[in-house]
Amino acid sequence: MSHARTPSPLRKRKAAAADLDGPAPPRAAAAPQLPQPSPPLRLLDPLSRVRSFSIIESTLREGEQFANAFFDTETKIRIAKALDDFGVEYIELTSPAASEQSRADCEAICKLGLKAKILTHVRCHMDDARIAVETGVDGLDVVIGTSSFLREFSHGKDMDYIIRQATEVITFIKSKGLEVRFSSEDSFRSDLVDLLNLYKTVDKLGVNRVGIADTVGCADPRQVYELVRTLRSVVSCDIECHFHNDTGCAIANAYAALEAGATHIDTSVLGIGERNGITPLGGLIARMYTADKDGIKAKYRLEALRDVENLVADAVQIQVPFNNYITGYCAFTHKAGIHAKAILNNPSTYEILRPEDFGMTRYVSIGHRLTGWNAVKNRVQQLDLSLSDDDVKAVTAQIKSLADIKPLGIEEVDTLLRKFHDRVHAIGTALDADGEPMAC
Numbered sequence: 001m002s003h004a005r006t007p008s009p010l011r012k013r014k015a016a017a018a019d020l021d022g023p024a025p026p027r028a029a030a031a032p033q034l035p036q037p038s039p040p041l042r043l044l045d046p047l048s049r050v051r052s053f054s055i056i057e058s059t060l061r062e063g064e065q066f067a068n069a070f071f072d073t074e075t076k077i078r079i080a081k082a083l084d085d086f087g088v089e090y091i092e093l094t095s096p097a098a099s100e101q102s103r104a105d106c107e108a109i110c111k112l113g114l115k116a117k118i119l120t121h122v123r124c125h126m127d128d129a130r131i132a133v134e135t136g137v138d139g140l141d142v143v144i145g146t147s148s149f150l151r152e153f154s155h156g157k158d159m160d161y162i163i164r165q166a167t168e169v170i171t172f173i174k175s176k177g178l179e180v181r182f183s184s185e186d187s188f189r190s191d192l193v194d195l196l197n198l199y200k201t202v203d204k205l206g207v208n209r210v211g212i213a214d215t216v217g218c219a220d221p222r223q224v225y226e227l228v229r230t231l232r233s234v235v236s237c238d239i240e241c242h243f244h245n246d247t248g249c250a251i252a253n254a255y256a257a258l259e260a261g262a263t264h265i266d267t268s269v270l271g272i273g274e275r276n277g278i279t280p281l282g283g284l285i286a287r288m289y290t291a292d293k294d295g296i297k298a299k300y301r302l303e304a305l306r307d308v309e310n311l312v313a314d315a316v317q318i319q320v321p322f323n324n325y326i327t328g329y330c331a332f333t334h335k336a337g338i339h340a341k342a343i344l345n346n347p348s349t350y351e352i353l354r355p356e357d358f359g360m361t362r363y364v365s366i367g368h369r370l371t372g373w374n375a376v377k378n379r380v381q382q383l384d385l386s387l388s389d390d391d392v393k394a395v396t397a398q399i400k401s402l403a404d405i406k407p408l409g410i411e412e413v414d415t416l417l418r419k420f421h422d423r424v425h426a427i428g429t430a431l432d433a434d435g436e437p438m439a440c
């Protein structure tokens, strides 16, 4: 059953969600088995990978491109271990060509013996590939810009050159027996014919995956669906997708990609990355849990999500946002009286995610003017006070009237309830909303 507590909006991240201040409320009896809504019946598209996909976790690559990020070796190792413990299938690391320390860190992480496969992300260039294959990684994620913007203003190469370069780099990586993915940066602003031609070529060379990247965050879910569906009919290898969040579509785009047949999604913890980042790990998990709860619970250690997020937030000196998916401090806080009543009867009424599956706790906030007597009654029961429904309605009116001036903390609400209770029992009659004995 739910706990009634009032979270402070100024609360620090470390006290987020389940660790709210204030006296611990008495534990309510275990919730009875309540009806869960059945998922809407949908015909499963045979190409959809919503129920079988892998995460390429890029906090240690894309995330290192976040403005605040500086990960020393020890921090990288802690993050890699935490991601592995959570259960991501792949961990992507910064190019070892970036710096001597990046190379050494890459080697150090490869030696950890993690369950997750270790990848590193390199330019489509033999110099980078030669350094990367010596680090001990399981595979290389190779990328090159294909849009006219990047061909003109970044590397300055035309499509024929890209194909030749890609062929040389991929052939080399494969000769070393490593996994290889080939990706086109800025895919959604690239010419479709050029793209498909390139992907067909690298598919024939035997890449494990091709990658689509929405590098500037311009794509919408429909465009993503169409491009991935088209690509699915052109290549036989796996398809990885990478979505930036400049226009708020990164999670929806990832989902649309999986629906269309993409097999791998890039994420970073809290979405950190270049500019405002990419698909956040927690947000993707929330979305995919909603589509396939049992599958997600079986694949990932969901209760570890909060620790990974706190670890990364600390490392890059940010707070977990108040409205973060799953772990934001108000993600499972219910406030309005209408919601509170239904939640107390059956949490599925207003919760699509079960907090307990993520090691989180639900809260019903009652010290405000939007509260209702059902929520207050629940708190009365938690405090083991004996009040009739009429008494609870009267004390609810008192709470609302006080909260019209300013919201009450849970301690204030509890004091009010206890005083009201003591008075009712001392006088032996019901009290009205002003705390006066009811007229006979």
Ligand SMILES: CC(=O)SCCNC(=O)CCNC(=O)[C@H](O)C(C)(C)COP(=O)(O)OP(=O)(O)OC[C@H]1O[C@@H](n2cnc3c(N)ncnc32)[C@H](O)[C@@H]1OP(=O)(O)O
Residues within 6 Å of the ligand: 065, 095, 097, 098, 099, 122, 123, 124, 125, 143, 144, 145, 154, 155, 156, 185, 215, 274
């Ligand atoms: C969209 C993305 O996030 S892609 C991933 C981004 N990741 C990184 O940039 C990793 C960190 N980067 C670095 O440490 C450096 O940029 C390095 C080591 C990769 C290269 O450094 P520098 O040699 O000093 O070059 P610089 O960064 O100024 O410019 C990039 C060079 O790569 C070339 N280039 C850019 N993209 C690619 C590509 N995908 N494939 C091959 N070459 C590329 C550019 O033409 C330019 O070449 P130039 O030296 O002939 O001008």
Ligand SMILES: O=C(O)CCC(=O)C(=O)O
Residues within 6 Å of the ligand: 062, 121, 141, 142, 143, 183, 184, 185, 186, 211, 212, 213, 214, 215, 216, 242, 244
């Ligand atoms: O390698 C990729 O697919 C993505 C590279 C990247 O970070 C981007 O294009 O935003």
Ligand SMILES: [Zn+2]
Residues within 6 Å of the ligand: 062, 215, 242, 244, 273, 274, 278
């Ligand atoms: Zn990116």
